[in-house]
Structure formats: C-alpha cells, structure tokens
Amino acid sequence: MVEAGVPGLQGVETRVASRSDEARTLARMLGVEVLRPGRPPRDSFRLVLLEDAIELWDHDCVRRGNRVDFTTIDTRVGGGNLSKSQPLARSMGSANGLVVDATAGFGHDAALLACMGYDVLAIERSPLVQVLLQEALERAIIDPRMNKALGGRLRVVQADALETIPGLDPPPTVIYMDPMFNPKKPPKALPRKPAQILRRIVGHDSDAEELLTMAINVAKRVVVKRA
Numbered sequence: 001m002v003e004a005g006v007p008g009l010q011g012v013e014t015r016v017a018s019r020s021d022e023a024r025t026l027a028r029m030l031g032v033e034v035l036r037p038g039r040p041p042r043d044s045f046r047l048v049l050l051e052d053a054i055e056l057w058d059h060d061c062v063r064r065g066n067r068v069d070f071t072t073i074d075t076r077v078g079g080g081n082l083s084k085s086q087p088l089a090r091s092m093g094s095a096n097g098l099v100v101d102a103t104a105g106f107g108h109d110a111a112l113l114a115c116m117g118y119d120v121l122a123i124e125r126s127p128l129v130q131v132l133l134q135e136a137l138e139r140a141i142i143d144p145r146m147n148k149a150l151g152g153r154l155r156v157v158q159a160d161a162l163e164t165i166p167g168l169d170p171p172p173t174v175i176y177m178d179p180m181f182n183p184k185k186p187p188k189a190l191p192r193k194p195a196q197i198l199r200r201i202v203g204h205d206s207d208a209e210e211l212l213t214m215a216i217n218v219a220k221r222v223v224v225k226r227a
Contacts, residue, residue, distance in 0.1 A: 006128045008200055011035040013057075014049040023049050030127060045197070047131065054135045056197060066197055068136035070111045075149040082116050082149075089116055091223045097173030100219075102161035102211060105198050107133045109178065109225070111140070114154035121172070122156045123164055126202050130158035162211055165218055175215040178225040179208035 011033040014023035027034045040046045045058040048065055055065030075082055095118060101110040104122035114120045124130050133156045140146040180202055215222045
C-alpha cells in the first residue's frame with residue numbers, strides 16, 4: 001500500500017467498462033475517488049483509463065490526455081537516439097553493472113538507457129507517476145519493436161531512492177539523477193507540457209543534495225543531468 005493522497009489529483013475515471021475494477025483499485029491506492037466522466041477543474045488533473053492506455057488529463061485536455069509512451073522512442077542506432085555519441089550514452093561510460101535512475105520521472109532517459117544495452121532500475125517515489133511508468137512499460141513490452149529494443153533490461157519500482165539504493169546488492173555501477181529544482185528566477189519560456197505536469201505532481205526534490213551524497217558513497221560513477 002502506497003502513501004495515500006497525491007497533490008492536484010482529482011480522482012480516477014474510466015472510459016471503458018472492462019477497466020472499472022482496475023479504476024477502483026487505483027483510486028483506493030492513490031487515496032482518491034472514482035469519478036464520472038467530466039473535465040477537471042483548473043489546477044487539477046485526473047487519471048483516465050482508456051482502452052489502450054492510462055492518461056493524465058488536466059483542464060486543457062480535449063481529445064487526448066498526457067501519457068507516458070516508450071514506443072515513440074527512436075531506436076535507430078546510427079543516427080537515432082541510441083547513438084553512443086549521444087551525451088546520455090557518453091555520460092554512462094562503459095558500465096557493465098546495474099544503472100539506477102534514482103529520479104525516474106516519466107522514464108524517458110531510463111528507457112533510452114535500457115535500449116542502449118544497460119541494465120536499468122528506474123526508481124520513482126510518486127505513486128501516481130509510477131502508475132503511468134508501469135503501464136507504459138507494459139505497453140512497450142507488447143510492441144514487438146520496443147520489446148526487442150528494451151530486451152528485458154528495464155525495471156520500474158515505486159520507492160524512495162534514498163532508502164532503496166543503499167540496500168541494493170550488488171551495488172549499482174552508475175547512479176543517474178535528474179532532480180527537480182526550484183529555479184532561482186523564472187524561466188524565459190515555459191518547459192514542455194510533460195515537464196510542467198511532472199513538476200506539478202512531484203514539486204521540487206528538496207533532498208537532492210542528500211541523494212547526491214549517498215550516491216557518491218555507493219556507486220563508482222554518478223551522473224547528474226542539468227541544463
């Protein structure tokens with residue numbers, strides 16, 4: 001059982017009768033209600049179960065919501081996202097052991113790393129984000145192209161990285177971090193919609209420095225993503 005209550009989450013809605021039981025289970029887990037179809041109020045969102053996916057809908061969504069979708073990843077090795085010349089791949093080095101994404105978010109970088117051949121454990125402490133991550137991974141596995149690209153190398157768990165990583169045996173070779181920080185001054189342009197939604201859900205990582213200190217003491221290599 002996860003900690004109940006997610007800031008901004010109005011509730012869970014299902015648009016297919018076959019997922020009604022699943023909607024009730026998710027609602028209990030997240031500490032919210034099952035809702036009738038409708039438009040979320042401003043400054044809130046709802047988890048919507050569709051026939052083929054789970055999406056986050058906010059007030060601005062009309063025909064479709066926001067989903068985590070690993071199947072959109074360009075899996076070409078030469079000129080695509082999996083090129084070893086990409087900054088993400090270079091930052092990992094020649095890691096042969098476990099790579100832990102300690103702040104998984106919507107999991108794009110974790111999925112990329114798995115497609116590059118790394119064994120990846122993606123840790124996300126938000127129970128709502130974990131629901132989206134797990135569902136995205138399940139959809140990716142039934143997609144022949146993505147299943148082959150991932151190769152069974154990506155796992156996602158809902159946990160606190162500070163508590164989980166020190167207990168891993170053997171310890172990870174690389175710990176990857178992309179923490180949420182409060183900007184010192186307002187950005188000139190708004191971030192992309194997924195980043196806006198993620199920040200609304202998880203806020204800023206006030207324990208990022210503590211997480212970094214722990215990571216340095218545990219792993220041979222620590223990678224911190226910053227703009």
